[in-house]
Amino acid sequence: MVLQRRLEYSFDGYQVPVVPRASRSVRGRGPIRKKCDGNQIRAFEILASVAGNILQESESSVQSNATGVKDQNHIFYTNSKGEREDEGRSIKKDPCEGENFDEKSFACVPGFQGHQKSNKLNEFCQAHDNISHKVGSASNTYDHSEVICSAEKLATITRKNHCGYSSSRVVGGPPYFGDFYEGKVGGILESKLEDGPYRSRSGRDQSLTVAGSSEDPMELDREPLALVDSESDVKVTLSRDCVNFVPFPRHCDNMKVVSRDDDENSVGCTQTSTVTKAYRSPPDIQQRRMKKLFPSRHWRKSQKLKDGKKKPIYCNGRNFHIDERPQNIYPFKKRKFFNQSPISASDGGLHHEGVINFPNKRINGDNRSAAFGASSSVASQQVPHESKGCDVKLSIKSFKVPELFIEIPATATVGSLKRTVMEAVTAVLGDGLHVGILLQGKEIRDDNKSLLQTGISQVQKRHSLGFILEPGHTQITPPACTEHPSMVSGGKPRSLSRHLAPLTLQPGASYASPDCQLLNSGGSVERDLNIVPSLADSSTGNAMPETQALVAVPATSMEPLAVVPFDQKSHPEFVRRRIRRPFSVSEVEALVQAVEKLGTGRWRDVKLRAFDSAKHRTYVDLKDKWKTLVHTARISPHQRRGEPVPQELLDRVLAAHAYWSQHQARQQLKTAEALCS
């Protein structure tokens, strides 16, 4: 049939088709939403969450807020160094006043009074939305501002503490864990435990540094990238009938891009169905609301999952729900929320001298399995407090991330180095953080002991209290976590021992199996340099940490969310933009070949035919690529960017495009005629 057509309409190559496809052009497009891309500082956030919890604990014990802020029970604020334009404004006011709202520099998540339960997720989302807000707007640039931002966020936490933003939520720390997923590494991190009326009493803040450091160098092991010969990227299968079948006989081989690529290759992961169920739980009303709030692709995914489709029908990058996480850590997109009251947060004299301290940069690859230990300097002291003597004020100063080895070619750009470091940190901390308490060098494992019992409350000497921060999945101390239910259950007075409980981020039910994650991320990420030729891309893919599984949210309550570390999937507005992966020449070749055969209107077939195993290429991608190819072919060579595509290929693009355009025109004409007659 194709042959017939070909003969019938003698294809002559280079004519640029004038056949318009007006059918869909009329579609109006809705208002363009403003997008802000940012980078996720998950690692830092997680790290900071440790402190956040402490704060949370202290805050939750406060019955009334000391400031004039009303009902700002879910305030989130971040500093705005990352946003130059706001520097001026953001410094001017004390966030405690809660009056000056600066949307850009401050994000305030309004509490959904009376709907706390049902809206926690929303709050989470918004909170993270806010975070991403901070991280800068350049979508694919990873520069200092990220670090700075995180540092300032952390500072913000401290500030929050000082300002006495009290949490009016009934639930204690865990459920709103997300509120504190901000922070920094290497900066100053302070947190205090206080039971009494919340107030910043600088007079009593005679923190003494207590902790030592455990600078265990960490070895990041990763299999070396497999350098695949470019030819191996293309599977050439000569098909018998192709000569007669293809309108472009001269390229009759059946080219297929083979990619052992990444993303969706996360086969052993079983988290999906669980996750699915988690999302099915909320009542429909909320679902609808959520959908409204987050009309994102990811949300749709969730919706679909809700519909009972646990198994994606079409395993391309978009439909497969375990997909892009490993590699798309930071190009994430955020959506703007209009219902949040931004507040300008000033620096408040917080220090940002913290710098990530990674002595020998050397990335060896998949570091997920690497042991990681962060040390922290902790100042702790007995609070000269009158109330029952159970107040322990802790000030965690400066988390230090131990050595992180990164290996990067000398030719790599500074930008890629930054990214790499970022990725490494994220990868290490990506699975959450386990916090251990060291008292005089000994780890306190019994989480049920009170501080009094363990002696923490009496810590007077320096260097007697330390914290161990490890990736969540490397350390599992099951008993430690059993307290969470009580934590989430409410405002009853808790012992100090419990205050520390939430510090332990347990991989528990909230996490995907570590093995799964390992399998999912490092190993499966593309090693095919043909597919991902650029260093940045490949390193990105490989160093990408696995994000957590979806939070299993019980239908009855969403409270468990609280204990869950930052989770991308539970924050639909944090949709990351997929990382850019330029088409390689071989991919272009495969695409051209497929289109020559199939035409320009059957992208799914093209995908199946030539990119079936390239999971990261969706048919939409292929369609887009074709579009750009056509464009590229039409512009002058010196205007082209990126990896140069052989002119021969571009010629074929034009030829095929012309041919199939005409072909389509004729088709339409035919049908039109048929209709008329």
Place this chain on the structure above:
DNA sequence: CTTAGGG
């Protein structure tokens, strides 16, 4: 889910 197109 796919297509087709605009952004």
Place this chain on the structure above:
DNA sequence: CCCTAAG
């Protein structure tokens, strides 16, 4: 790449 109206 993203988003999304249409089909």
